[in-house]
Amino acid sequence: MPKSTKKKKEKVADFTKAKLKLGKGKKQPTNAVDTTFKARSIALPSQSITIDKSNEVHTTKRKQTFEDLISHLKHHNPNTRKDAIFGLRELLDTYPTLIPQLLTPLVTATVRLMSDEDQTIRQTLLSVYRWLMPLVPSDNLLPHASLILLFTTSAQTHIFPDIRLDAVRFVDVFLERMPNIVVTGWYDDTSAHGARVLDGYLGLLSAGTKFGEEDGETPQATSTASVVLSLASKLVVLKSLATFLRHALSPSRNRNESSSSCSSWYMASSFTSARAHRSGPSNVVWKPEALPPEEQSIGTFPLADVGVGDGFSLQELSDLRSAVCTESGTSSRRLKHISRLAHTLHPIVVATFLDCAPAAFGLGSTNSTELELITNVADISRSLYGAILQGESLETSKRDSDELSVLLGHMAVYFPFAANGGKRDIKVEQTLQGLNLIFCELTSLLTLRHADSPFPTSGSRNHKSKGKTIQKSTSVASLPFDRVKGYVSRLLAGEAHSTDGLSRPLALDAYSALLPTLWSLVNNVDGNSGGGVGEETIRVVVDHAMRIGSMGASKRATVEFVGRLMLLRTEREYTGSFRSNLSKEVEEKFEEWAKHIPKTLWELGANNLDATELIARFLSRLFQRKACRPETTKVICARFTPYFTITHPTRGALPGPFFKLPAAHRRLMLDVAVTMLDDRDVRAAAAEFLSTVEKSLAGQEDKGYWDQISRRRHPAGRSHAPSGQASSSIATPNISAVSNQ
Structure with a gap:
C-alpha cells in the first residue's frame, strides 16, 4: 500500500507546478552546468617589461634553436632530419641577419646531406640551397667552396645513381653562383675541382674519363658508369654539362675582345699573323692633369736616364723565356684535352641525336624532352669544337674535323630544324631557331678551318694570295651550304618562320651567333663559286642592316659588322678574298x-x-x-x-x-x-x-x-x-x- 502511494505522488509531481515563495529565486534545473570560475590573476611572463631580451636566443615556431636544428641533422630518423632542414630555412628566413655569422656551421653541417640515402632529404636540401645561395655574396662563398665541391664531387661518384643525379643538380646551383671556382682546373690531370666535376659527368654518361685513353683508342667506361639513364635524367646531366663547358670555354673566345663589342675571332685566318688580328683596340685616351697655380713641379723623365747596366740580366731573360714557353705549353695542353674530351663525348652526342631526332622533328607535336636533349648536345658540340677549331694549333684538327663532319651529316637531314604539324609556342620556336643557328655556326667553323690555316706565315702569304684552290675533304663538301645560305637569307630578310604567320625581329644573341656564318658566306669559303666573294649574301646583310630600326636590339651589332666589312679592305695586313x-x-x-x-x-x-x-x-x-x-x-x-x-x-x-x-x-x-x-x-x-x-x-x-x-x-x-x-x-x-x- 505505501509503495503504490509513493508511486502515485511521483507521477503527480511531474505535472505539478511548484509554488514559488516570496523573495526566493527560481531553482536551477538538475542538469545545469556551472560555468563560473575564480582566479586571482593572469600571468604573462613572456611579456614582462622587467625581462632583459638583449641576449635572447632566436628560435623557430617549435622553440628550436640553431644548435638544436644542427644536432637533429644527424638524427637516425629521416623525417627528423628533413624537419631540421625546414627549420633552418624558417630560422634564417625569419632572421636573415643571422646568415653571415651562421654560414660556416651551416655549410659544414648540411653539405654531408648531399649523399643522404633518403631522396626527400636531398630534394629538401636542394631547395634550401637554391633559396640560400642568391642571398650570400660571392666573396663569402669562396672560403667554403672547397668543402662544398668536395662533398658534391663525392656525391657524383656515389654507388647509388639517384644520389649521383641529384649531385648534378647541386652542381647547377653552384655554377650559377661561383662558376669560375667550379670549372677551375677542369683540363688538368690533378685533383682540381673542375676535373672531378667533369669526371662525375662522364661517369653518369657511361663515357669513361677524359684522361683514361690514349689517342686513337676507344674510351673505356669507368667502374661506376654502368648506369642506364632515362630521357629526363639524361637531360639533367647533359644540360648541366653544357652549362659547365660554356663557363669553362667561353673566356677563350672573348679574351681579346671589348666587353661592348662583338667577337671577331672568325676573321683571324684572314690576317698575316695573330699579332695583326689582336693588335687593337689601341685607342689612346689623353687625360690632362694640371697642378694648381701656386704649386711648382720639376719635370722628371724616367725613360731618359736608364743606364747601360740597368738592363735585364741573362738569368732574367732566361726566366722570361721559360715563362713564355710555359704559357705556350699550357695552352697546347689545354687544347689537347679539349680535343680528347670531344672525342670521348662524340659517340654519346651522335647517339643522343639519332635517338631523339625522329620524335623531336617528326609528324605531330614537338616532344619537348627530346628537343631539349638535341639542343643541349648541339650546345656541347659548339663549345668543344668551337674552342678546337678556333685554336692556333693544327695537331688535332684532322680527327676533330672528321667527327664534327659526321655529326653535321646527321643533323643536315633535318636542317632547317622545324616541328611538322601543330601550333608551337614562342619558346619552342626560339629553341628551334637557336638549334638552326648552332648548325650554321658549326658548319661555318668547319668550312673556315678547311679554307685556310688560322695564321699563315709571312713566307706563305704571297703563295696563297693568288690562284689558291681550296682543298676540302669529301665530308666537308657534302655539307648543305646552299640550304645554310638560303636559311640565313630568309632569316635576315624577315620572312615568317612561325606557325602564326608573323615575322619576328632577330634578337641580338641570334645575330651575334650568326656572324661566323655570315663571314663564311661573304667569303664564299665553300668554293662552289670559284672562291669569290658571296655578293648575294653581302646584299642581304646590308639590306638587313638598313631595314632594322635605330632603336632595335641588334642595330649596334649590324653597324659594327657592316662597318668591319666596309673598312676591312683598308687594312694592310689583311689577306682574305x-x-x-x-x-x-x-x-x-x-x-x-x-x-x-x-x-x-x-x-x-x-x-x-x-x-x-x-x-x-x-x-x-x-x-x-x-x-x-x-x-x-x-x-x-x-x-x-x-x-x-x-x-x-x-x-x-x-x-x-x-x-x-x-x-x-x-x-x-x-x-x-x-x-x-x-x-x-x-x-x-x-x-x-x-x-x-x-x-x-x-x-x-x-x-x-x-x-x-x-x-x-x-x-x-x-x-x-x-x-x-x-x-x-x-x-x-x-x-x-x-x-x-
Missing part, C-alpha cells in the same frame, strides 16, 4: 648603307651612347682612310646637317640631337665633322654644313674646341682624339684602332 673582288654593285650597296648612317644617328639621339660613339668612330675611320667616294661623303655631309640644327617650318631653327650628348661625345662628333671636311672637294661643296655648325655652336662651350680643330685642318689620315673620350672598338682589332700619329 674580301679585298679587291667587289663588284661595282656591291660597292654602291655599301655606300648606300653609309649614307643611311646620319639618319640612324639622328634617331638615336642620346638614348644609346654606345651606338652613337661606335658610329662616330666608324665615320672617322671611313673619312680618314678614304674608304668611300667623294660623292658619297658629300651626301653624308648634307644629311649630317640636321644633327646640329633642325629647320622647322614654323618654329625656325632648333637645336639638333647633338646638344643632348655628353661633352665627350659632342667633341667626338666635332672630330667627325672636321675629318669629313679634310677633303678639298667635299669642303668646297659643304659651305652650308660648315655654316650650320658655326651658327649652332655660337655661344656654346664647345665653340672654342671647334675653332681650335677647324683652324688646323688636319690632312687625311690623322685623328682628332678629343680629351677624355671613352675608348671603343668598331671592327676587327686593327680596324678599331685609332691612328695616333
